[in-house]
Amino acid sequence: MRRITLKYVKPGMFAGYAIHDKFGNLLIAQNERLDEESVKCLVDNGVPELFVHDKRVADILVVPMFSPALEGRLVEVLAGVIEQNVNGEAIGQEYIDELSVIIYHIIEDMSQNYLGDVNVAYNIMPQDYIVLQPVKTAGLAMALGHHLKLSDDEIASIGMAALLKDIGLPYELIRGGCSSTEANTPEMHGHPENGYNILAEGSLVSQEVGDAVLQHHEFWNGSGYPQGLKGHDISKYAQIISIADTFVDLQAMRPTGERYMSHLAIEYIMANAGDQFSPELVESFVRYVPSYPAGLTVELSSGEKGIISNPNRGIVARPIVRICYEPKKGSLDEPYDLDLAKSQYQTKLITKVLEYD
Numbered sequence: 001m002r003r004i005t006l007k008y009v010k011p012g013m014f015a016g017y018a019i020h021d022k023f024g025n026l027l028i029a030q031n032e033r034l035d036e037e038s039v040k041c042l043v044d045n046g047v048p049e050l051f052v053h054d055k056r057v058a059d060i061l062v063v064p065m066f067s068p069a070l071e072g073r074l075v076e077v078l079a080g081v082i083e084q085n086v087n088g089e090a091i092g093q094e095y096i097d098e099l100s101v102i103i104y105h106i107i108e109d110m111s112q113n114y115l116g117d118v119n120v121a122y123n124i125m126p127q128d129y130i131v132l133q134p135v136k137t138a139g140l141a142m143a144l145g146h147h148l149k150l151s152d153d154e155i156a157s158i159g160m161a162a163l164l165k166d167i168g169l170p171y172e173l174i175r176g177g178c179s180s181t182e183a184n185t186p187e188m189h190g191h192p193e194n195g196y197n198i199l200a201e202g203s204l205v206s207q208e209v210g211d212a213v214l215q216h217h218e219f220w221n222g223s224g225y226p227q228g229l230k231g232h233d234i235s236k237y238a239q240i241i242s243i244a245d246t247f248v249d250l251q252a253m254r255p256t257g258e259r260y261m262s263h264l265a266i267e268y269i270m271a272n273a274g275d276q277f278s279p280e281l282v283e284s285f286v287r288y289v290p291s292y293p294a295g296l297t298v299e300l301s302s303g304e305k306g307i308i309s310n311p312n313r314g315i316v317a318r319p320i321v322r323i324c325y326e327p328k329k330g331s332l333d334e335p336y337d338l339d340l341a342k343s344q345y346q347t348k349l350i351t352k353v354l355e356y357d
Contacts (some may be wrong), residue, residue, distance in 0.1 A: 002054040003295030008355040016051030024072015066109035103159040124252040138162035141244035147288045161212035168194025212237035263291040291317040299352040303327035
């Protein structure tokens with residue numbers, strides 16, 4: 001399978017996997033041939049990426065850690081929570097209970113599919129930011145919690161806190177796609193405490209979830225907000241959410257059109273270990289979340305081009321690349337795998353990501 005963004009989709013390609021909208025509804029069936037109408041459907045629904053069949057990498061399978069339908073259901077229920085809050089209504093306990101049920105179904109999926117791939121593509125459109133960003137953050141934070149071998153209840157608390165982390169944020173600040181990690185205003189700095197109070201007033205969540213919502217913008221070095229907590233004084237759930245939140249935000253589409261690719265977002269996370277983030281959690285994160293996910297087309301410093309056949313999880317930014325093109329030979333009839341983690345290939349660097357912008 002080859003991973004591409006919508007810009008590079010052409011009629012005549014075949015969908016490698018089923019494609020869903022943000023609510024988990026099926027748009028394109030697996031193996032369906034794409035025509036102009038189906039491509040327009042993908043554009044209209046803001047589908048950011050898809051996998052297409054490519055015989056050169058027919059053996060590469062990318063299995064999600066949990067069902068897209070479950071993620072879509074989270075989006076739908078969270079949208080109801082946000083609507084209630086924006087309208088000044090008390091958040092209904094039934095919404096929180098339903099979120100909890102979906103979260104535990106996701107945890108069950110993760111337990112049954114431990115080797116599943118973490119989705120690291122988060123090019124969220126501005127109009128969808130307010131609901132998709134927390135859902136994507138929750139999925140990533142829960143996956144990291146699963147990797148750290150936390151209990152199901154701990155992972156569920158992380159997921160709930162990530163979903164509700166921005167509930168105290170004035171809607172008008174982010175409805176245009178303003179990232180919660182970008183703005184530096186009193187209203188923005190006040191949203192963790194506002195969210196904590198909203199949840200506490202209704203006794204909607206546990207104290208641990210409330211604390212994570214309150215502290216998810218605290219920095220490891222003490223320069224965060226709202227309390228200026230430092231190091232291990234910050235809730236571990238909040239520390240995990242902080243990394244996932246930033247990683248997702250960096251890849252979200254902004255009004256300026258600027259966004260980070262996954263490998264650049266990984267570099268940002270690494271660069272801020274010890275300042276913004278827990279060094280220990282950053283180490284776990286960057287060895288678990290691939291800089292270059294399977295199916296991505298890349299170009300090497302040698303001029304060779306290929307498709308990531310194995311992200312080499314555990315080794316930062318040194319995947320296995322299926323070489324499909326060499327400068328002197330052109331396109332290869334028999335592509336071959338090149339493991340960038342091996343010592344003889346240490347001088348070869350990935351310099352470009354192709355078909356993905």
